[in-house]
Amino acid sequence: MNRNALSIIRTTAFVLFVALIASYALFQSWKLIVGPVIDVYTPQNGATYSQTLIEIDGRAQNISFLTLDGRQIFTDENGYFKEKLLLSPGYNIITIAGTDKFKHTKTKTLEVVLKEY
Numbered sequence: 001m002n003r004n005a006l007s008i009i010r011t012t013a014f015v016l017f018v019a020l021i022a023s024y025a026l027f028q029s030w031k032l033i034v035g036p037v038i039d040v041y042t043p044q045n046g047a048t049y050s051q052t053l054i055e056i057d058g059r060a061q062n063i064s065f066l067t068l069d070g071r072q073i074f075t076d077e078n079g080y081f082k083e084k085l086l087l088s089p090g091y092n093i094i095t096i097a098g099t100d101k102f103k104h105t106k107t108k109t110l111e112v113v114l115k116e117y
Helices: 003-034
Strands: 037-042 054-062 065-068 072-073 080-086 090-099 105-114
Touching: 037 090, 037 105, 065 080, 080 105
Parallel strands: none
Antiparallel strands: 037 054, 054 080, 065 072, 065 090, 090 105
16 A cells, blocks of 8 residues: 555544544533433423322432422432422412532423312
8 A cells, every 4th residue: 555545544543533532522421511301290281280289290310409499309319309289279380490510400380270169
């Protein structure tokens, strides 16, 4: 092989190596880039209840601090949370907020109605 072909092969190998390292770094830092993720399984937004005590459960990922209506709540080791909440008669707004270690905040707002017969 001549010198020109060897130079092209070395340059191509170096570029592929750098692209592989950059892809791996992006993959590993993806959770930091995305920030907090909050999924609420129950209650559904817009739900109507006839009982005053409801249970809120869901999952929060990439968080260091989680609140339910301004009160700190805790997750298990997999990020799942489950809390009981008393509803006021009529229209209720439930706010769940999560903050990661870089102070990025994600807020989830649910609106539920308590119907009393």
